Amino acid sequence: MDFLKRLFGDHDDLKKVTAETTRLQSDASDPTCSVWVSANAGTGKTHVLTMRVLRLLLAGTAPERILALTYTKAAAAEMSKRVFERLAAWVTMEDRALASALEELTGRAPSADEMRLARRLFAIAIETPGGLKVQTIHAFCERLLQRFSLEADVPPGFEILDDHEKAELLSEAMDEMLLAATAPENAKSPLAHAMACAVGYATERGFEELLGEALGHRDWLERAGGAARPDADLSVAEESYARALALPAGESHAAIEAAVEGLLTSQDLARIKSVLESGTKTDQSLASDALAVTRAAPGKMRFEAYCKLFLTQGGEPRKKLMTKALVDEYGALHEMFCRAQTAFVRIVERRCALQVYEASLALTRIAGFVMDRYRHLKAQRAALDFEDLVAKAAHLLERSDAVEWVLYKLDGGLDHILVDEAQDTAPLQWHVVRALAQEFFSGEGATQDKVRT
Template sequence: MSADLLHEADANQARASDPKASAWVSANAGTGKTEVLVKRTLRLLLDGARPESILCLTYTKTAAAEMQNRLLKELAAWATMPAAELQTKLAKLMGRPPEDQDLSGARRLFARALEARGGLKIHTIHGFCERLLQRFPLESAVTPHFTVLDDRDAALLKRSAFDTVVARAAEDRNSMLGRALDTIITVAGEEYFRQVVDTVLGKRAELDRMAAYHDGLTEWAEAEGAALKQLFGVAEDTEDALVAELASVLSDSEIDAALSAFASFGSTTDDARTEEGLRGAKGSTGEARAAALKAAFLTADGNPRARVVSAASRRTRRNLPRHWPPPEPRGRTRH
């Protein structure tokens, strides 16, 4: 049975390497895909294709180098191989006995490949696209003679640009950038802020689409916020009204009742987390109270906690507020 499988695999590879066939090969790693591409390229060369007219694209530089090395190694071997051995190799590759012109042509292919203008065209997809842009910069609307940054240089340039913009914002605190910086430094540290900026830079295409959706308005961010409020059913509410609603899901008296109920039993992880949030909310107002209540009832991802209180606390519902847990405020998903 194994012999039959091997024979079938060889037959499939032979069909895929035939230049006259349009083939799509899908297989696991290490099963011979690169070998098929090498054989197909060799057969194209044997059929008279010019080396510089053949394009092979790979995903990685390693794969491109491996394919080129295999091709050149095989062609170099053909140049000096005994006639009988070369005839056997070509017959197996071509699926027919080679003619004299096939043998003589095969011996010249190594020199033709080396002399080909630009060498063998075996590139990564990124490398090939870079070469196209380098050759047609004006048509592609890119700067001529550009270079591609590596990851290290790109990171250094982004850090330098970040520092420059922050310094400019700090010099003029009344500018738009200055006001934005004042807001950011109250809620995030420098490194976290850098991470946020890197994430935003990685989503530039999406942000451009958002801006275009709002007809390029300078205040497109506010327009996007309004669209989200419309989606969550709170379009008519101001930010202050939404915060006030979030902060009022429990009154101080209800919080006191809940804390009293927790004090009647031993503390569990669920109770302790909820109690901490309630204590933070009591006596607070506005955004601080809303944030404390959010920590009590929602996970770090903003989803409802699976269990707000322990089973023992649940059995004492008469000591807890009448509606426990409190109902979800409108627009909860927004937070």
């Protein structure tokens, strides 16, 4: 209580804050308005959704025409529990207590018809075929696909893979990829090259972790052209990655390594070496690196020698190429040395971009192959995973030939959509919600003489 006093001031201030919060929650639960509620954790967002469901029912909305989507099964169970507890309590409340409860919920005194309806809502909700639809987005998509399996092009009576089963099938798909990549007949295939490239670029995070992340981008893998063939065409990915990394056409490691040849002449390097040898131990160490550049063969060896000269072990540009005494005495030479370092850093950035391009393309090819095999293994079992539920539902509602029929059937059964934890709803899940709601505001759905939110 002392904390609340320090936060809000005296008792009257606390009452004002409480009253304002209650008013805002009442506005947000108004069943005649479409609203978005943004608030911190623990401030009553789920409570507002529960109030909204109750007010919709009290306003005469049939339970089957309400869809409440939650982020987890636990949240769905909790919201259903809250709704049915309130409805059950209304059945046996004394008239005065019921009137007070309904007035607190709606902000006005209830009519006699509302009082009678409130006492019947528990039985109505219980007897509704299919029940009050408070469920996760995955549960909703599962029911949708079961109802329209033919239109969605999914196996009737499909099974849903749990996390363990999904991991087993993915592991099997990865094994098939490894067999294909190492098969003698595929030794010169793009898949074999991609495997060698990916393993070469893999860091301490591990190849499997990187592959797992890539497999999470299913839409991109499909658009990129990843397929089961070891030589699948990835031109879409190639163009996209090259554009994102600003790679010039025909960029190659050979061209990048050749670009360092004009940084410093042999005379420049000899002069730099001579000056550095006259300095401190730090200068003398760089003098050895300058000599190594002179002696290195053109190409990769000279590029690596320049890396040692101009960069730290961590790959960052050296902050000092000469100590202060040498800079003061050989200022012009130091400036030339620094210009060469700046030019080399730009060349290194070119090489980094090319490496990212090669690694990304290799990972895309490998992940595309694995995903295709995983898809084949699921088809053999007539199974879908949780990501498939949402993806297939979104495709059914947005892009399939049967979309008008499906939306018509659903449109006849939904008037209100509520989404809990909307900030955690993935883009593809929002595609499902958007497709469901679009009929509210277009065509016959927009002309019906009723409020739809």
